[in-house]
Amino acid sequence: MALQLRNAGCAVAxxxxxxxxxxxxxxxxxxxxxxxxxxxxxxxLPAPGxxxxxxxxxxxxxxxxxxxxxxxxxxxxxxxxxxxLIGGEAHVWQRDGDDRAQGLxxxxxxxxxAWIVDDASAFGIELGVKLPTANDTIxxxxxxxxxxxxxxxxxxxVHMDANLNALRLGLADAGTSxxxxxxxxxxxxxxxxxxxxxxxxxxxxxxxxxxxxxxLTALTYSPSKLLTIDIGLARAVRPxxxxxxxxxxxxxxxxxxx
Numbered sequence: 001m002a003l004q005l006r007n008a009g010c011a012v013a014x015x016x017x018x019x020x021x022x023x024x025x026x027x028x029x030x031x032x033x034x035x036x037x038x039x040x041x042x043x044x045l046p047a048p049g050x051x052x053x054x055x056x057x058x059x060x061x062x063x064x065x066x067x068x069x070x071x072x073x074x075x076x077x078x079x080x081x082x083x084x085l086i087g088g089e090a091h092v093w094q095r096d097g098d099d100r101a102q103g104l105x106x107x108x109x110x111x112x113x114a115w116i117v118d119d120a121s122a123f124g125i126e127l128g129v130k131l132p133t134a135n136d137t138i139x140x141x142x143x144x145x146x147x148x149x150x151x152x153x154x155x156x157x158v159h160m161d162a163n164l165n166a167l168r169l170g171l172a173d174a175g176t177s178x179x180x181x182x183x184x185x186x187x188x189x190x191x192x193x194x195x196x197x198x199x200x201x202x203x204x205x206x207x208x209x210x211x212x213x214x215x216l217t218a219l220t221y222s223p224s225k226l227l228t229i230d231i232g233l234a235r236a237v238r239p240x241x242x243x244x245x246x247x248x249x250x251x252x253x254x255x256x257x258x
Contacts (some may be wrong), residue, residue: 013109031225036199037218037232038186040161043124043152045077045114049258054250063241065096069105085110092138106130124150142170153211158189174252176208196220210239
């Protein structure tokens with residue numbers, strides 16, 4: 001029952017945020033640049049000076065374990081080439097057998113550099129740090145560092161975001177490497193004026209640990225250029241036991257700083 005109430009609360013929050021974004025439709029904002037719903041990041045940054053907010057609900061199930069969270073992301077670009085991302089999980093609920101925990105999740109800071117080649121292609125790089133703001137039962141309690149390289153390109157009506165990244169873990173199990181390599185590629189296209197679809201394949205590799213593989217699919221609805229709502233499903237077939245994720249979220253501008 002508690003899990004159902006939390007999910008209902010997330011749905012209400014998403015609807016309120018969507019309503020707030022719709023009300024801002026005539027405030028002179030630039031079109032948004034959503035990073036949700038895929039794992040892959042696009043190379044492009046938001047319009048310079050525009051603060052964009054992404055918020056959602058995520059529920060994960062793996063064998064007998066359950067985890068729900070409310071991920072968020074603030075994005076701001078200083079120029080067309082440089083930007084800053086601040087994200088994390090506003091709250092986490094998890095249960096594994098009789099073990100239960102809840103609280104604030106970890107926080108990530110990411111410095112991003114974009115190279116716009118033309119209207120159809122761009123490169124990007126992200127340097128990130130995960131700060132251990134969660135308690136040790138939710139997070140690792142250690143700082144992680146990441147480097148992500150990005151290539152984004154339009155192939156006619158299909159948009160692709162391809163990522164190659166390396167993650168340096170602050171804490172790793174004995175006999176496993178602290179360095180994890182990852183790759184992902186997402187493909188999205190419009191189904192109509194307001195509806196779109198996204199598909200993605202991603203994976204991770206770390207010495208001494210089982211490799212990870214995940215597939216994701218999502219629908220997006222954009223009633224305007226200032227609001228995108230998404231809902232989707234992801235299935236991580238490795239590592240075992242497999243994990244199923246259900247998610248939904250919104251993206252909209254918060255402020256125009258300059």
